[in-house]
Amino acid sequence: MNSAKLDSRSTSGEVNYKAALLKKLRESTTGLNIEYVLASGEKRRRIYLDSTASTLQLGIVRDVMRKYMPYYSNTHTNVHFGAKLSTREFEWAHNMVLSFVNADPEIYTAFFVGSGTTGGINRIARTLREKRPDKKVVITSIMEHHSNDLPHRRNFEKVVHIPTVTSSNELGCVDIGRIEKALKEYGDSVNYVSVTGVSNVTGIINPIYDIAELAHKYGTLIVVDAAQMAAHVPIRIGGHDNPNRDLDIVALSGHKIYTPASPGVVITRKELFEGIEPVEVGGGMVDDVHTNRYLPTKNFPDREEAGTPNIAGAIALATVLCALQKIGMDFIDDEEEKLIRYAIEQIEKIDNVIIYGNTNPQEVRRTGALSFNIKEFDHSLTAAILNDYFNISVRNACFCAHPYVREMITDQLSEYSEELSNEELESLAELHRGMVRASFGLYNDEADVDALAAALREICDNREFYINNYHQVACGDFQHNSFKFDSVPIFSVQQEVDRWFIS
Numbered sequence: 166m167n168s169a170k171l172d173s174r175s176t177s178g179e180v181n182y183k184a185a186l187l188k189k190l191r192e193s194t195t196g197l198n199i200e201y202v203l204a205s206g207e208k209r210r211r212i213y214l215d216s217t218a219s220t221l222q223l224g225i226v227r228d229v230m231r232k233y234m235p236y237y238s239n240t241h242t243n244v245h246f247g248a249k250l251s252t253r254e255f256e257w258a259h260n261m262v263l264s265f266v267n268a269d270p271e272i273y274t275a276f277f278v279g280s281g282t283t284g285g286i287n288r289i290a291r292t293l294r295e296k297r298p299d300k301k302v303v304i305t306s307i308m309e310h311h312s313n314d315l316p317h318r319r320n321f322e323k324v325v326h327i328p329t330v331t332s333s334n335e336l337g338c339v340d341i342g343r344i345e346k347a348l349k350e351y352g353d354s355v356n357y358v359s360v361t362g363v364s365n366v367t368g369i370i371n372p373i374y375d376i377a378e379l380a381h382k383y384g385t386l387i388v389v390d391a392a393q394m395a396a397h398v399p400i401r402i403g404g405h406d407n408p409n410r411d412l413d414i415v416a417l418s419g420h421k422i423y424t425p426a427s428p429g430v431v432i433t434r435k436e437l438f439e440g441i442e443p444v445e446v447g448g449g450m451v452d453d454v455h456t457n458r459y460l461p462t463k464n465f466p467d468r469e470e471a472g473t474p475n476i477a478g479a480i481a482l483a484t485v486l487c488a489l490q491k492i493g494m495d496f497i498d499d500e501e502e503k504l505i506r507y508a509i510e511q512i513e514k515i516d517n518v519i520i521y522g523n524t525n526p527q528e529v530r531r532t533g534a535l536s537f538n539i540k541e542f543d544h545s546l547t548a549a550i551l552n553d554y555f556n557i558s559v560r561n562a563c564f565c566a567h568p569y570v571r572e573m574i575t576d577q578l579s580e581y582s583e584e585l586s587n588e589e590l591e592s593l594a595e596l597h598r599g600m601v602r603a604s605f606g607l608y609n610d611e612a613d614v615d616a617l618a619a620a621l622r623e624i625c626d627n628r629e630f631y632i633n634n635y636h637q638v639a640c641g642d643f644q645h646n647s648f649k650f651d652s653v654p655i656f657s658v659q660q661e662v663d664r665w666f667i668s
């Protein structure tokens with residue numbers, strides 16, 4: 166949602182109130198002011214630009230969990246006080262998730278899964294394979310994280326990878342026209358269409374509700390990987406005026422929504438997980454067990470939560486969702502869109518830095534992340550310098566999205582195809598077989614972007630100095646010739662345990 170829309174809906178008093186809540190949340194972030202000694206010997210505050218991998222913890226999680234933990238107990242019984250309390254809060258956590266994504270509890274259920282979105286998508290793929298065994302094709306896109314690609318490959322005979330739209334020679338969001346073509350081609354054999362809401366490489370936002378409408382028009386299902394969406398843009402799984410725009414299943418990761426140590430989540434229409442045996446079995450999901458048979462419960466979410474779930478992590482995640490909902494995801498989306506636009510503007514001004522994907526905000530919307538390279542500079546060298554000299558934490562390489570990164574790099578190299586020989590092109594491709602990604606959370610601001618832009622300018626202006634201070638090691642990473650980082654004096658669990666007993 167853009168500012169104009171936001172302003173037309175919210176009074177200035179409301180906007181000020183939301184801005185004040187957001188400020189409080191930002192300022193409470195754990196680890197924002199952490200300092201490290203750098204290669205120059207100087208000590209500086211870290212600038213955390215790696216939120217796409219994992220966000221930092223918000224203070225509200227810390228504070229609420231500190232109050233909850235004295236009462237902690239396993240759920241699955243209502244006999245004692247602690248269990249009653251935990252059971253109530255765990256149920257509240259499920260309802261909070263449903264409310265956060267605008268899902269009607271009569272139609273949808275939310276359940277927590279072990280390992281982030283990856284756990285969720287594996288569960289979805291296995292379940293839908295069993296539920297709809299005649300439908301052996303999945304349509305996904307080239308821009309997916311491996312977690313929204315390999316589970317489909319593992320479980321289905323055919324996975325179709327839809328390319329992205331190209332305009333002004335730059336790659337944008339997934340090509341809806343090509344999705345329709347594939348839906349026509351594979352007809353009734355399509356089990357579901359599964360796309361990411363937001364790319365973890367470029368931050369490009371996909372038109373998921375248009376894709377849902379299309380999938381439903383052709384009688385199939387829509388699954389959305391919301392790993393990169395949930396912290397940044399509103400998710401409306403249900404309640405659209407046109408019900409064909411509703412989503413069938415969404416998966417997301419708590420650790421990407423400001424809650425380290427929290428589980429993944431699947432939100433699904435209940436009917437899709439009914440009528441078959443749950444793919445994970447064990448305690449907590451059965452009504453009765455004999456030595457020769459067992460009866461899985463029909464109740465959601467219990468039937469999908471075999472074993473003891475990560476109760477504390479789920480409650481922590483719901484705490485954050487509740488806080489974000491208080492501010493409003495439309496408001497947060499609007500703030501973050503301003504930041505990403507600012508980041509693109511500032512970085513585009515630097516000669517010799519290429520941002521991947523379409524950067525025209527009129528053509529594609531982005532949130533949360535952008536990836537770039539300094540021309541003729543290895544991505545891992547750029548990332549190492551940003552860390553060692555500027556205390557800017559970024560990530561580099563292919564971000565578990567190899568096909569997409571490869572496509573972007575090839576696309577960008579085609580610009581040079583007439584000027585360079587094949588050999589030169591190949592060596593450029595080798596150099597740029599990855600990218601550097603800067604990604605943002607609600608705690609980042611324009612000053613962080615300015616620091617990144619200034620650092621990139623400095624690297625471009627003093628290439629030789631930095632190159633001469635590094636050597637490449639066997640895994641391809643770059644290491645400083647003399648500066649070494651040792652984490653143990655700063656923090657080690659072993660040390661903390663030893664200290665705890667003597668203090």
Ligand SMILES: Cc1ncc(COP(=O)(O)O)c(C=O)c1O
Nearest residue numbers: 280281282283310312365392418
């Ligand atoms: C778009 C996307 N999907 C899925 C995943 C996998 O998430 P997790 O590692 O929490 O399972 C990621 C992780 O970065 C991602 O960015």
